[in-house]
Structures are given as C-alpha cells and as structure tokens.
Amino acid sequence: MAWDSTAAGTAAARGLGYAAPMSDHAKRKDWGEAAVRALYSLALYLISPLTLYHLVSRGFRVREYFRRWDERYAAYGAQPGRPCLWLHAVSVGEVNAAAPLVDTLLKRRPDIRWVVTTITPTGSERVRALWGARIEHVYLPYDLPGSMDRFLLHFRPSLALIMETELWPNMLFGCRDLGVPVYIVNARLSARSLRGYRLLRPLIGRALRTVACVAAQSEEDARRYRALGARGEQVRVLGNLKYDVAAPEGLDAFVAQFAAASGGGRPVWIAASTHEGEEAEVVALHRRLRARWPGLLLLWAPRHPERFARVQALAAAAGWQVGTRQRERWPRPDDGVFVIDTLGELMAFYACAQVAFVGGSLQPVGGHNLLEPAAVGTPVVTGPHLHNFAEISRRMEAAGALRIGADAAGVGDALQALLDDPGARRQMTEAGGALIHHNRGALRRTLDLIATDLPAAVEIAPAPATAPGA
Structure with a gap:
C-alpha cells in the first residue's frame, strides 16, 4: 500500500505545514473518539514534564538514556527519506521475537527500507547487533499527538508491524489518519494487562478497531483482545513467532x-x-x-x-x-x-x-x-x-x-x-x-497475512562495474 497523500490534509489541520484535500474519514467526525482522544492527549501533555525526569533518573543508571532525546520527541533534523516498512518492538525480547520475520523479509525483499523503533537502549543495541546498517533504528517518540504526527510524516511508513502488546492510542489513530495499515504481530495480552487497560478501555477499544489485523499468539490472547474492543473479524490466531527461533550459527x-x-x-x-x-x-x-x-x-x-x-x-x-x-x-x-x-x-x-x-x-x-x-x-x-x-x-x-x-x-x-x-x-x-x-509455522502464516500490504517491489540497480586496473 502506497503512502496516502490525503494524510497531508490531516497534518495541515494540525498545523504541520502540509496542504492536501482531507480524507473522507476526516470529514466524518467521530465526536466520541475526538472527546476521549482529547482527554487522553491533554493528560499526556500535563504529565509530559515527567518524561524528562524519567530520562534523567534512568540516565544516572544507564548513560544511554542521556542521549538521543530528540528522537523521544520526534525532532528530526534530516529531510524525510523514501517510504519505509516500520516495525516497533519495545525491547530486547520483542526484537528477538521479531528477528525471524525481519530476517526473512530482508532476504526476500532487499529493496525495502526498514525503520525499527524500540523504547529501551538495550533494544536499540540488539537491533544494531542483529542488523547493523541494514536497518535504521530510532526510539519511538512519546505518544503525544504532535510527536506521533512528526514521526509518521518523517518516516512515511507504508506498513506498520507492532510487536505483541504496544497499544499507544495516538500512534494507532495517527496511522489510521494517514492511511498506514497496522498489524499487531505476535499479539499477546495477559489477564493482568487486560485489567490494567480497564480505565482506558473506551479509548483503547476505538484505537484497536483501526488496525488491519491482530495476529494473536493463542486463543486466550485473541479472546482478551476482543474483550478489549477489537472486532471479531479483526483477530486471527497465528501462533507464536518465538517457536520459529533458530539456533545461533556456529x-x-x-x-x-x-x-x-x-x-x-x-x-x-x-x-x-x-x-x-x-x-x-x-x-x-x-x-x-x-x-x-x-x-x-x-x-x-x-x-x-x-x-x-x-x-x-x-x-x-x-x-x-x-x-x-x-x-x-x-x-x-x-x-x-x-x-x-x-x-x-x-x-x-x-x-x-x-x-x-x-x-x-x-x-x-x-x-x-x-x-x-x-x-x-x-x-x-x-x-x-x-x-x-x-x-x-x-x-x-x-x-x-x-x-x-x-x-x-x-x-x-x-x-x-x-x-x-x-x-x-x-x-x-x-x-x-x-x-x-x-x-513452528507462525512465521509463514504471518508472512502470508501481511503480503498484500507490503510495498510494491522496487528494482535495485546493480553496482557499477569497476574498470580493470582501477
């Protein structure tokens, strides 16, 4: 699926300096959604000073938290690149779970530009160790609407793969508004997490209904996602990618x-x-x-x-x-x-x-x-x-x-x-x-699931031949 040009209309409406016709969705205002989103975003803005305290306090224990603050607030100096496939994995465990999926797609589709986001420095280190320069890594910005807009408009994902249980409402709504299909891959939701979402269920439920598919690990996970607000037809049980783990080489x-x-x-x-x-x-x-x-x-x-x-x-x-x-x-x-x-x-x-x-x-x-x-x-x-x-x-x-x-x-x-x-x-x-x-088999089923939303293949030009003696 190509980048939705009508997304710029949504960005313009939020003061981001783009101009284009607004999408049909934007014209059909969901006032209930607007109200709960506004309350959620206001609460985040009010507590946003605590994010600085969090970064500083963690930085005294892990120095990496003192670095790359611009990414945490989606302040990018460089110009946007070409559209990408975006995967979000919160930390090391989720990066490892995603590795078979990413490795397979890197082999099959070397033309795809990848951006992987994590929240923790250890997750960032694991991304670098696994894929080096083949994949761009940035930290996922805080779920403030302005930060999420800037992130999405900078990287222009054509497809978003969210690992396991990262349910950030402004992230999901932002993808919907910009026409980015979202798959929650290897999705799990414990009974404890379901209880924890209790107060935000009206908002989370609306956000969940914007995703293309929740690819659940088990029937229990699928049931809990439906209880949280996902529609029945959105949820499929594909198994757990962790079973597709391979022993290290050598x-x-x-x-x-x-x-x-x-x-x-x-x-x-x-x-x-x-x-x-x-x-x-x-x-x-x-x-x-x-x-x-x-x-x-x-x-x-x-x-x-x-x-x-x-x-x-x-x-x-x-x-x-x-x-x-x-x-x-x-x-x-x-x-x-x-x-x-x-x-x-x-x-x-x-x-x-x-x-x-x-x-x-x-x-x-x-x-x-x-x-x-x-x-x-x-x-x-x-x-x-x-x-x-x-x-x-x-x-x-x-x-x-x-x-x-x-x-x-x-x-x-x-x-x-x-x-x-x-x-x-x-x-x-x-x-x-x-x-x-x-x-085993969740990897194959997940690849089949997302195949129709992968970006169109782009032919990679061969490197120029080196003249003899050069």
Whole structure:
C-alpha cells in the first residue's frame, strides 16, 4: 500500500505545514473518539514534564538514556527519506521475537527500507547487533499527538508491524489518519494487562478497531483482545513467532571453545534474565548447589546491563572467583561465576549449560523467553510468576519440557534434581525440541497475512562495474 497523500490534509489541520484535500474519514467526525482522544492527549501533555525526569533518573543508571532525546520527541533534523516498512518492538525480547520475520523479509525483499523503533537502549543495541546498517533504528517518540504526527510524516511508513502488546492510542489513530495499515504481530495480552487497560478501555477499544489485523499468539490472547474492543473479524490466531527461533550459527564451535577454556567436564548451570529482587536468591542457590558439586560453574546473565557490575560484586562478595565475558572472554578453570555482560549471546551460552534457570519468575515480573534454552537443548527451570508466558509455560510443562518451582527453594530442588539426573535432562531436551518443532509455522502464516500490504517491489540497480586496473 502506497503512502496516502490525503494524510497531508490531516497534518495541515494540525498545523504541520502540509496542504492536501482531507480524507473522507476526516470529514466524518467521530465526536466520541475526538472527546476521549482529547482527554487522553491533554493528560499526556500535563504529565509530559515527567518524561524528562524519567530520562534523567534512568540516565544516572544507564548513560544511554542521556542521549538521543530528540528522537523521544520526534525532532528530526534530516529531510524525510523514501517510504519505509516500520516495525516497533519495545525491547530486547520483542526484537528477538521479531528477528525471524525481519530476517526473512530482508532476504526476500532487499529493496525495502526498514525503520525499527524500540523504547529501551538495550533494544536499540540488539537491533544494531542483529542488523547493523541494514536497518535504521530510532526510539519511538512519546505518544503525544504532535510527536506521533512528526514521526509518521518523517518516516512515511507504508506498513506498520507492532510487536505483541504496544497499544499507544495516538500512534494507532495517527496511522489510521494517514492511511498506514497496522498489524499487531505476535499479539499477546495477559489477564493482568487486560485489567490494567480497564480505565482506558473506551479509548483503547476505538484505537484497536483501526488496525488491519491482530495476529494473536493463542486463543486466550485473541479472546482478551476482543474483550478489549477489537472486532471479531479483526483477530486471527497465528501462533507464536518465538517457536520459529533458530539456533545461533556456529553454535557447536562456540560450545567447544567454552568447554576448552573452562576446564571441560565441569557441571554448569545458567541463571538468565534475572532481576534485582532475584539476585540474592541466585547467590543462595549457587551456594547450595556448590555444596553438592564443588566445581560447579554459574553463568549469570542479568536482564538489564546496569546490573552487570552489581552481580559481579555480589558473586565476589560471596567468595567466588568471578570472570566476565567482556574482560576474560571465557570462564577460567577456577572461576565459580562467569557474568555474561554482553548482549545477543545468551542462546549460545544456554547451550553451554546442563540446566537453565530463566528469571523474571521469582518476582512478579511475568517471566522471560522459555523457548530459547529449549531450542538449543538445555532443560529449563523457572519460578511461578509466568503471566507473560502463560501459554508457552503451560505447553512446556504439559510436554515435560519445563519444571516450575513454587519459590526459590523449589527452583533449587529442580536444579539439583536435574544436575543429578542426565536421563531426566535428556528427556526434557527431547520434549522441548519436539514441542518447538510441532508449533513452528507462525512465521509463514504471518508472512502470508501481511503480503498484500507490503510495498510494491522496487528494482535495485546493480553496482557499477569497476574498470580493470582501477
């Protein structure tokens, strides 16, 4: 679908300096929508000074928050480029989930200009690590109507793919007003999120009804999106893109190099995507497990980069020799803890461990991706707080590919039992692999869904030949 030229009429009406006939939609004013949008936008403008406080306070912990403020408010110095395909993924997890989709389209349609937005610096770093200069990254601006207008009119997306649960009303209405088809891809909506939208349901429901399709992960997600206001015909269940995850290239060589450096034959467990409130419990778990296996190595990958130094200090204070990926590159034979203080290597390190604990689950965070360790053959243990991965965790547990501890002690029991039982680990590995294989296909279905709204193909001129001897 080409850029809608009538969009400029909407922009002109908002004082953005463009002039064109207004669309039929703009002529048919929905006064109910106008009222709730106005109240929502007024509330955002009133609290907008707090966005500066947020950026500054986060900046003291993560320096990247002090940079690129112009993008947060959609202040772009450069002239607009040619129309693009826009994907929004809030942070690292959503970027990783979108990777199979983006990679496939990059191969099939190298002519498409891509813009990917995130909200977090870690999401930005992951975009750069995955795609480098092939994709332009900017931060998604705050959902102020002026900022969203400037963003959309600058990048001129011909198609918007919104990952999972990013329901910003002015963003969705702005796309509708400018004729940009929106697909909510890999859409999920937990019961907790549905309750959280309760006060904004009249507004969110109207915004949802502007999208082309909600491609839900499961029937439960589809039901909740309908309860939030999406029309029945808008919602389709396509499955979860996370099942289409692929093992990293060169994985066998990575694991062999890890084993050679770390002393080989050592038992290894990994604590991944842990949060601040779980760190003391990880230390206690490692101490308990080391009492049974004195040579046990812990690979520790905190969820947020600002916690890297803190977990190093906690491990050192517990009396263990600590190595880090940035400093030593590989664990040394005498290391008790090895901190993975890089981004984008977690799946490879999962494959180096006999068992994995996935964090965000001993605190009411909602859990993190349980399929990544299973995809590389590592049994998975988690805590009880899994509302963000309710469907995946239910399927994995039913298949025998996941063990859930009721608390930290229960997680320790599961880790100890698996480290003690190679046969049980092998059964979980086989169950996880079979589950992932059986549930693949969301990628193909999503590509089929959006095919009609992809921009028309543009032939790329070949690079000029270099004259001999030049």
